[in-house]
Amino acid sequence: xxxxxxxxVSKKALEALxxxxxAEGLLDVAYATADxxxxxxxxxxxxxxxxxxxxxxxxxxxMLADLAGRISPRVLEDAARLDxxxxxxxxxxxxxxxxxxxxxxxxxxxxxxxxxRQGIAAIPYGETRTYTDLARVAGNERAVRxxxxxxxxxxxxxxxxxxxxxxxxxxxxxxxGGLEMKQRLLEMERGA
Amino acid sequence: xADLPPFQTLIDEHAAExxxxxxxxxxxxxxxxxxQETFLAALxxxxxxRDTRNLRGWLVTIAHRKxxxxxxxxxxxxxxxxxxxxxxxxxxxxxxxxxxGAVAALPPKQRAAVTLRFASDLPHEEIAAAxxxxxxxxxxxxxEGLKRLRKELA
Numbered sequence: 001x002x003x004x005x006x007x008x009v010s011k012k013a014l015e016a017l018x019x020x021x022x023a024e025g026l027l028d029v030a031y032a033t034a035d036x037x038x039x040x041x042x043x044x045x046x047x048x049x050x051x052x053x054x055x056x057x058x059x060x061x062x063m064l065a066d067l068a069g070r071i072s073p074r075v076l077e078d079a080a081r082l083d084x085x086x087x088x089x090x091x092x093x094x095x096x097x098x099x100x101x102x103x104x105x106x107x108x109x110x111x112x113x114x115x116x117r118q119g120i121a122a123i124p125y126g127e128t129r130t131y132t133d134l135a136r137v138a139g140n141e142r143a144v145r146x147x148x149x150x151x152x153x154x155x156x157x158x159x160x161x162x163x164x165x166x167x168x169x170x171x172x173x174x175x176x177g178g179l180e181m182k183q184r185l186l187e188m189e190r191g192a
Numbered sequence: 193x194a195d196l197p198p199f200q201t202l203i204d205e206h207a208a209e210x211x212x213x214x215x216x217x218x219x220x221x222x223x224x225x226x227x228q229e230t231f232l233a234a235l236x237x238x239x240x241x242r243d244t245r246n247l248r249g250w251l252v253t254i255a256h257r258k259x260x261x262x263x264x265x266x267x268x269x270x271x272x273x274x275x276x277x278x279x280x281x282x283x284x285x286x287x288x289x290x291x292x293g294a295v296a297a298l299p300p301k302q303r304a305a306v307t308l309r310f311a312s313d314l315p316h317e318e319i320a321a322a323x324x325x326x327x328x329x330x331x332x333x334x335x336e337g338l339k340r341l342r343k344e345l346a
Contacts (some may be wrong), residue, residue, distance in 0.1 A: 009207045014222050017203075017231050029198075068198040075198035080213055177205045 001175035028072035032082040047102030055177035116150035216295040217259035217307040302337030
């Protein structure tokens with residue numbers, strides 16, 4: 001181990017760096033954490049919009065490494081750049097917001113998965129659909145399994161509300177944040 | 193393609209050291225600017241970086257280039273250096289902070305000479321060019337700086 005006594009770099013210097021990086025188009029992915037009633041969320045956005053949301057159970061380091069590989073390694077932590085996203089999520093958890101307005105970057109979804117996820121995004125607050133409904137909306141009624149993975153590997157849960165998709169028999173199916181979270185979200189939305 | 197870690201990890205792991213190197217090389221006032229320049233240059237080049245084995249050395253190399261730019265911009269070096277080394281060097285492990293702290297406290301010319309010699313590994317002629325003085329004067333600054341460091345750190 002080195003016995004370094006290097007002082008940490010000031011917040012101001014790091015902020016100036018982020019500002020200049022963004023101004024020069026060098027901030028491809030900005031990320032920040034956000035508190036929620038379920039634990040800490042990790043939000044990541046590109047200049048186009050929110051691209052990824054990590055639920056409390058997800059491995060943050062793995063998620064960022066994955067974004068570095070799939071989008072760009074120019075990944076920087078930048079809390080201020082995600083203020084709007086954090087505000088909308090706070091309002092959602094407080095029951096004050098029923099639809100998100102923040103811009104979404106869909107680049108991690110293509111083809112059937114993209115259509116299915118856009119279908120999920122259109123499910124109104126407080127309502128649910130089945131995986132079969134979703135497959136139909138995405139253009140292939142028989143692709144129920146693929147509709148399932150449009151949900152299970154949804155890059156932006158909550159904002160693309162895959163918790164509103166259930167099995168045809170009414171049972172919960174799965175959820176990246178755990179079934180208890182899915183259940184509580186549905187109850188919160190029904191109660192509002 | 194090399195698996196590049198998210199750039200933030202480079203900042204988390206190496207920003208403090210890069211800032212330390214720059215304080216030593218250009219002084220406290222110039223260091224913040226040089227720090228921005230260093231990390232912006234790194235960020236610009238990062239996606240096409242092939243060799244990820246020594247990210248620290250890569251950053252420190254860029255920092256030294258920016259320190260030289262800084263000295264040149266301040267008019268100390270009208271003579272361009274023939275060639276700046278491009279390869280990342282593995283700099284020695286100077287029982288870090290204590291030594292750099294003492295280096296930072298040196299008068300500007302001595303500080304620059306010591307840093308360019310030992311951190312950037314430049315020969316006397318190039319140090320002279322960077323500082324805009326004769327090789328003999330560069331040698332003298334280096335000598336004086338080292339003498340003072342020995343005293344400080346003894």
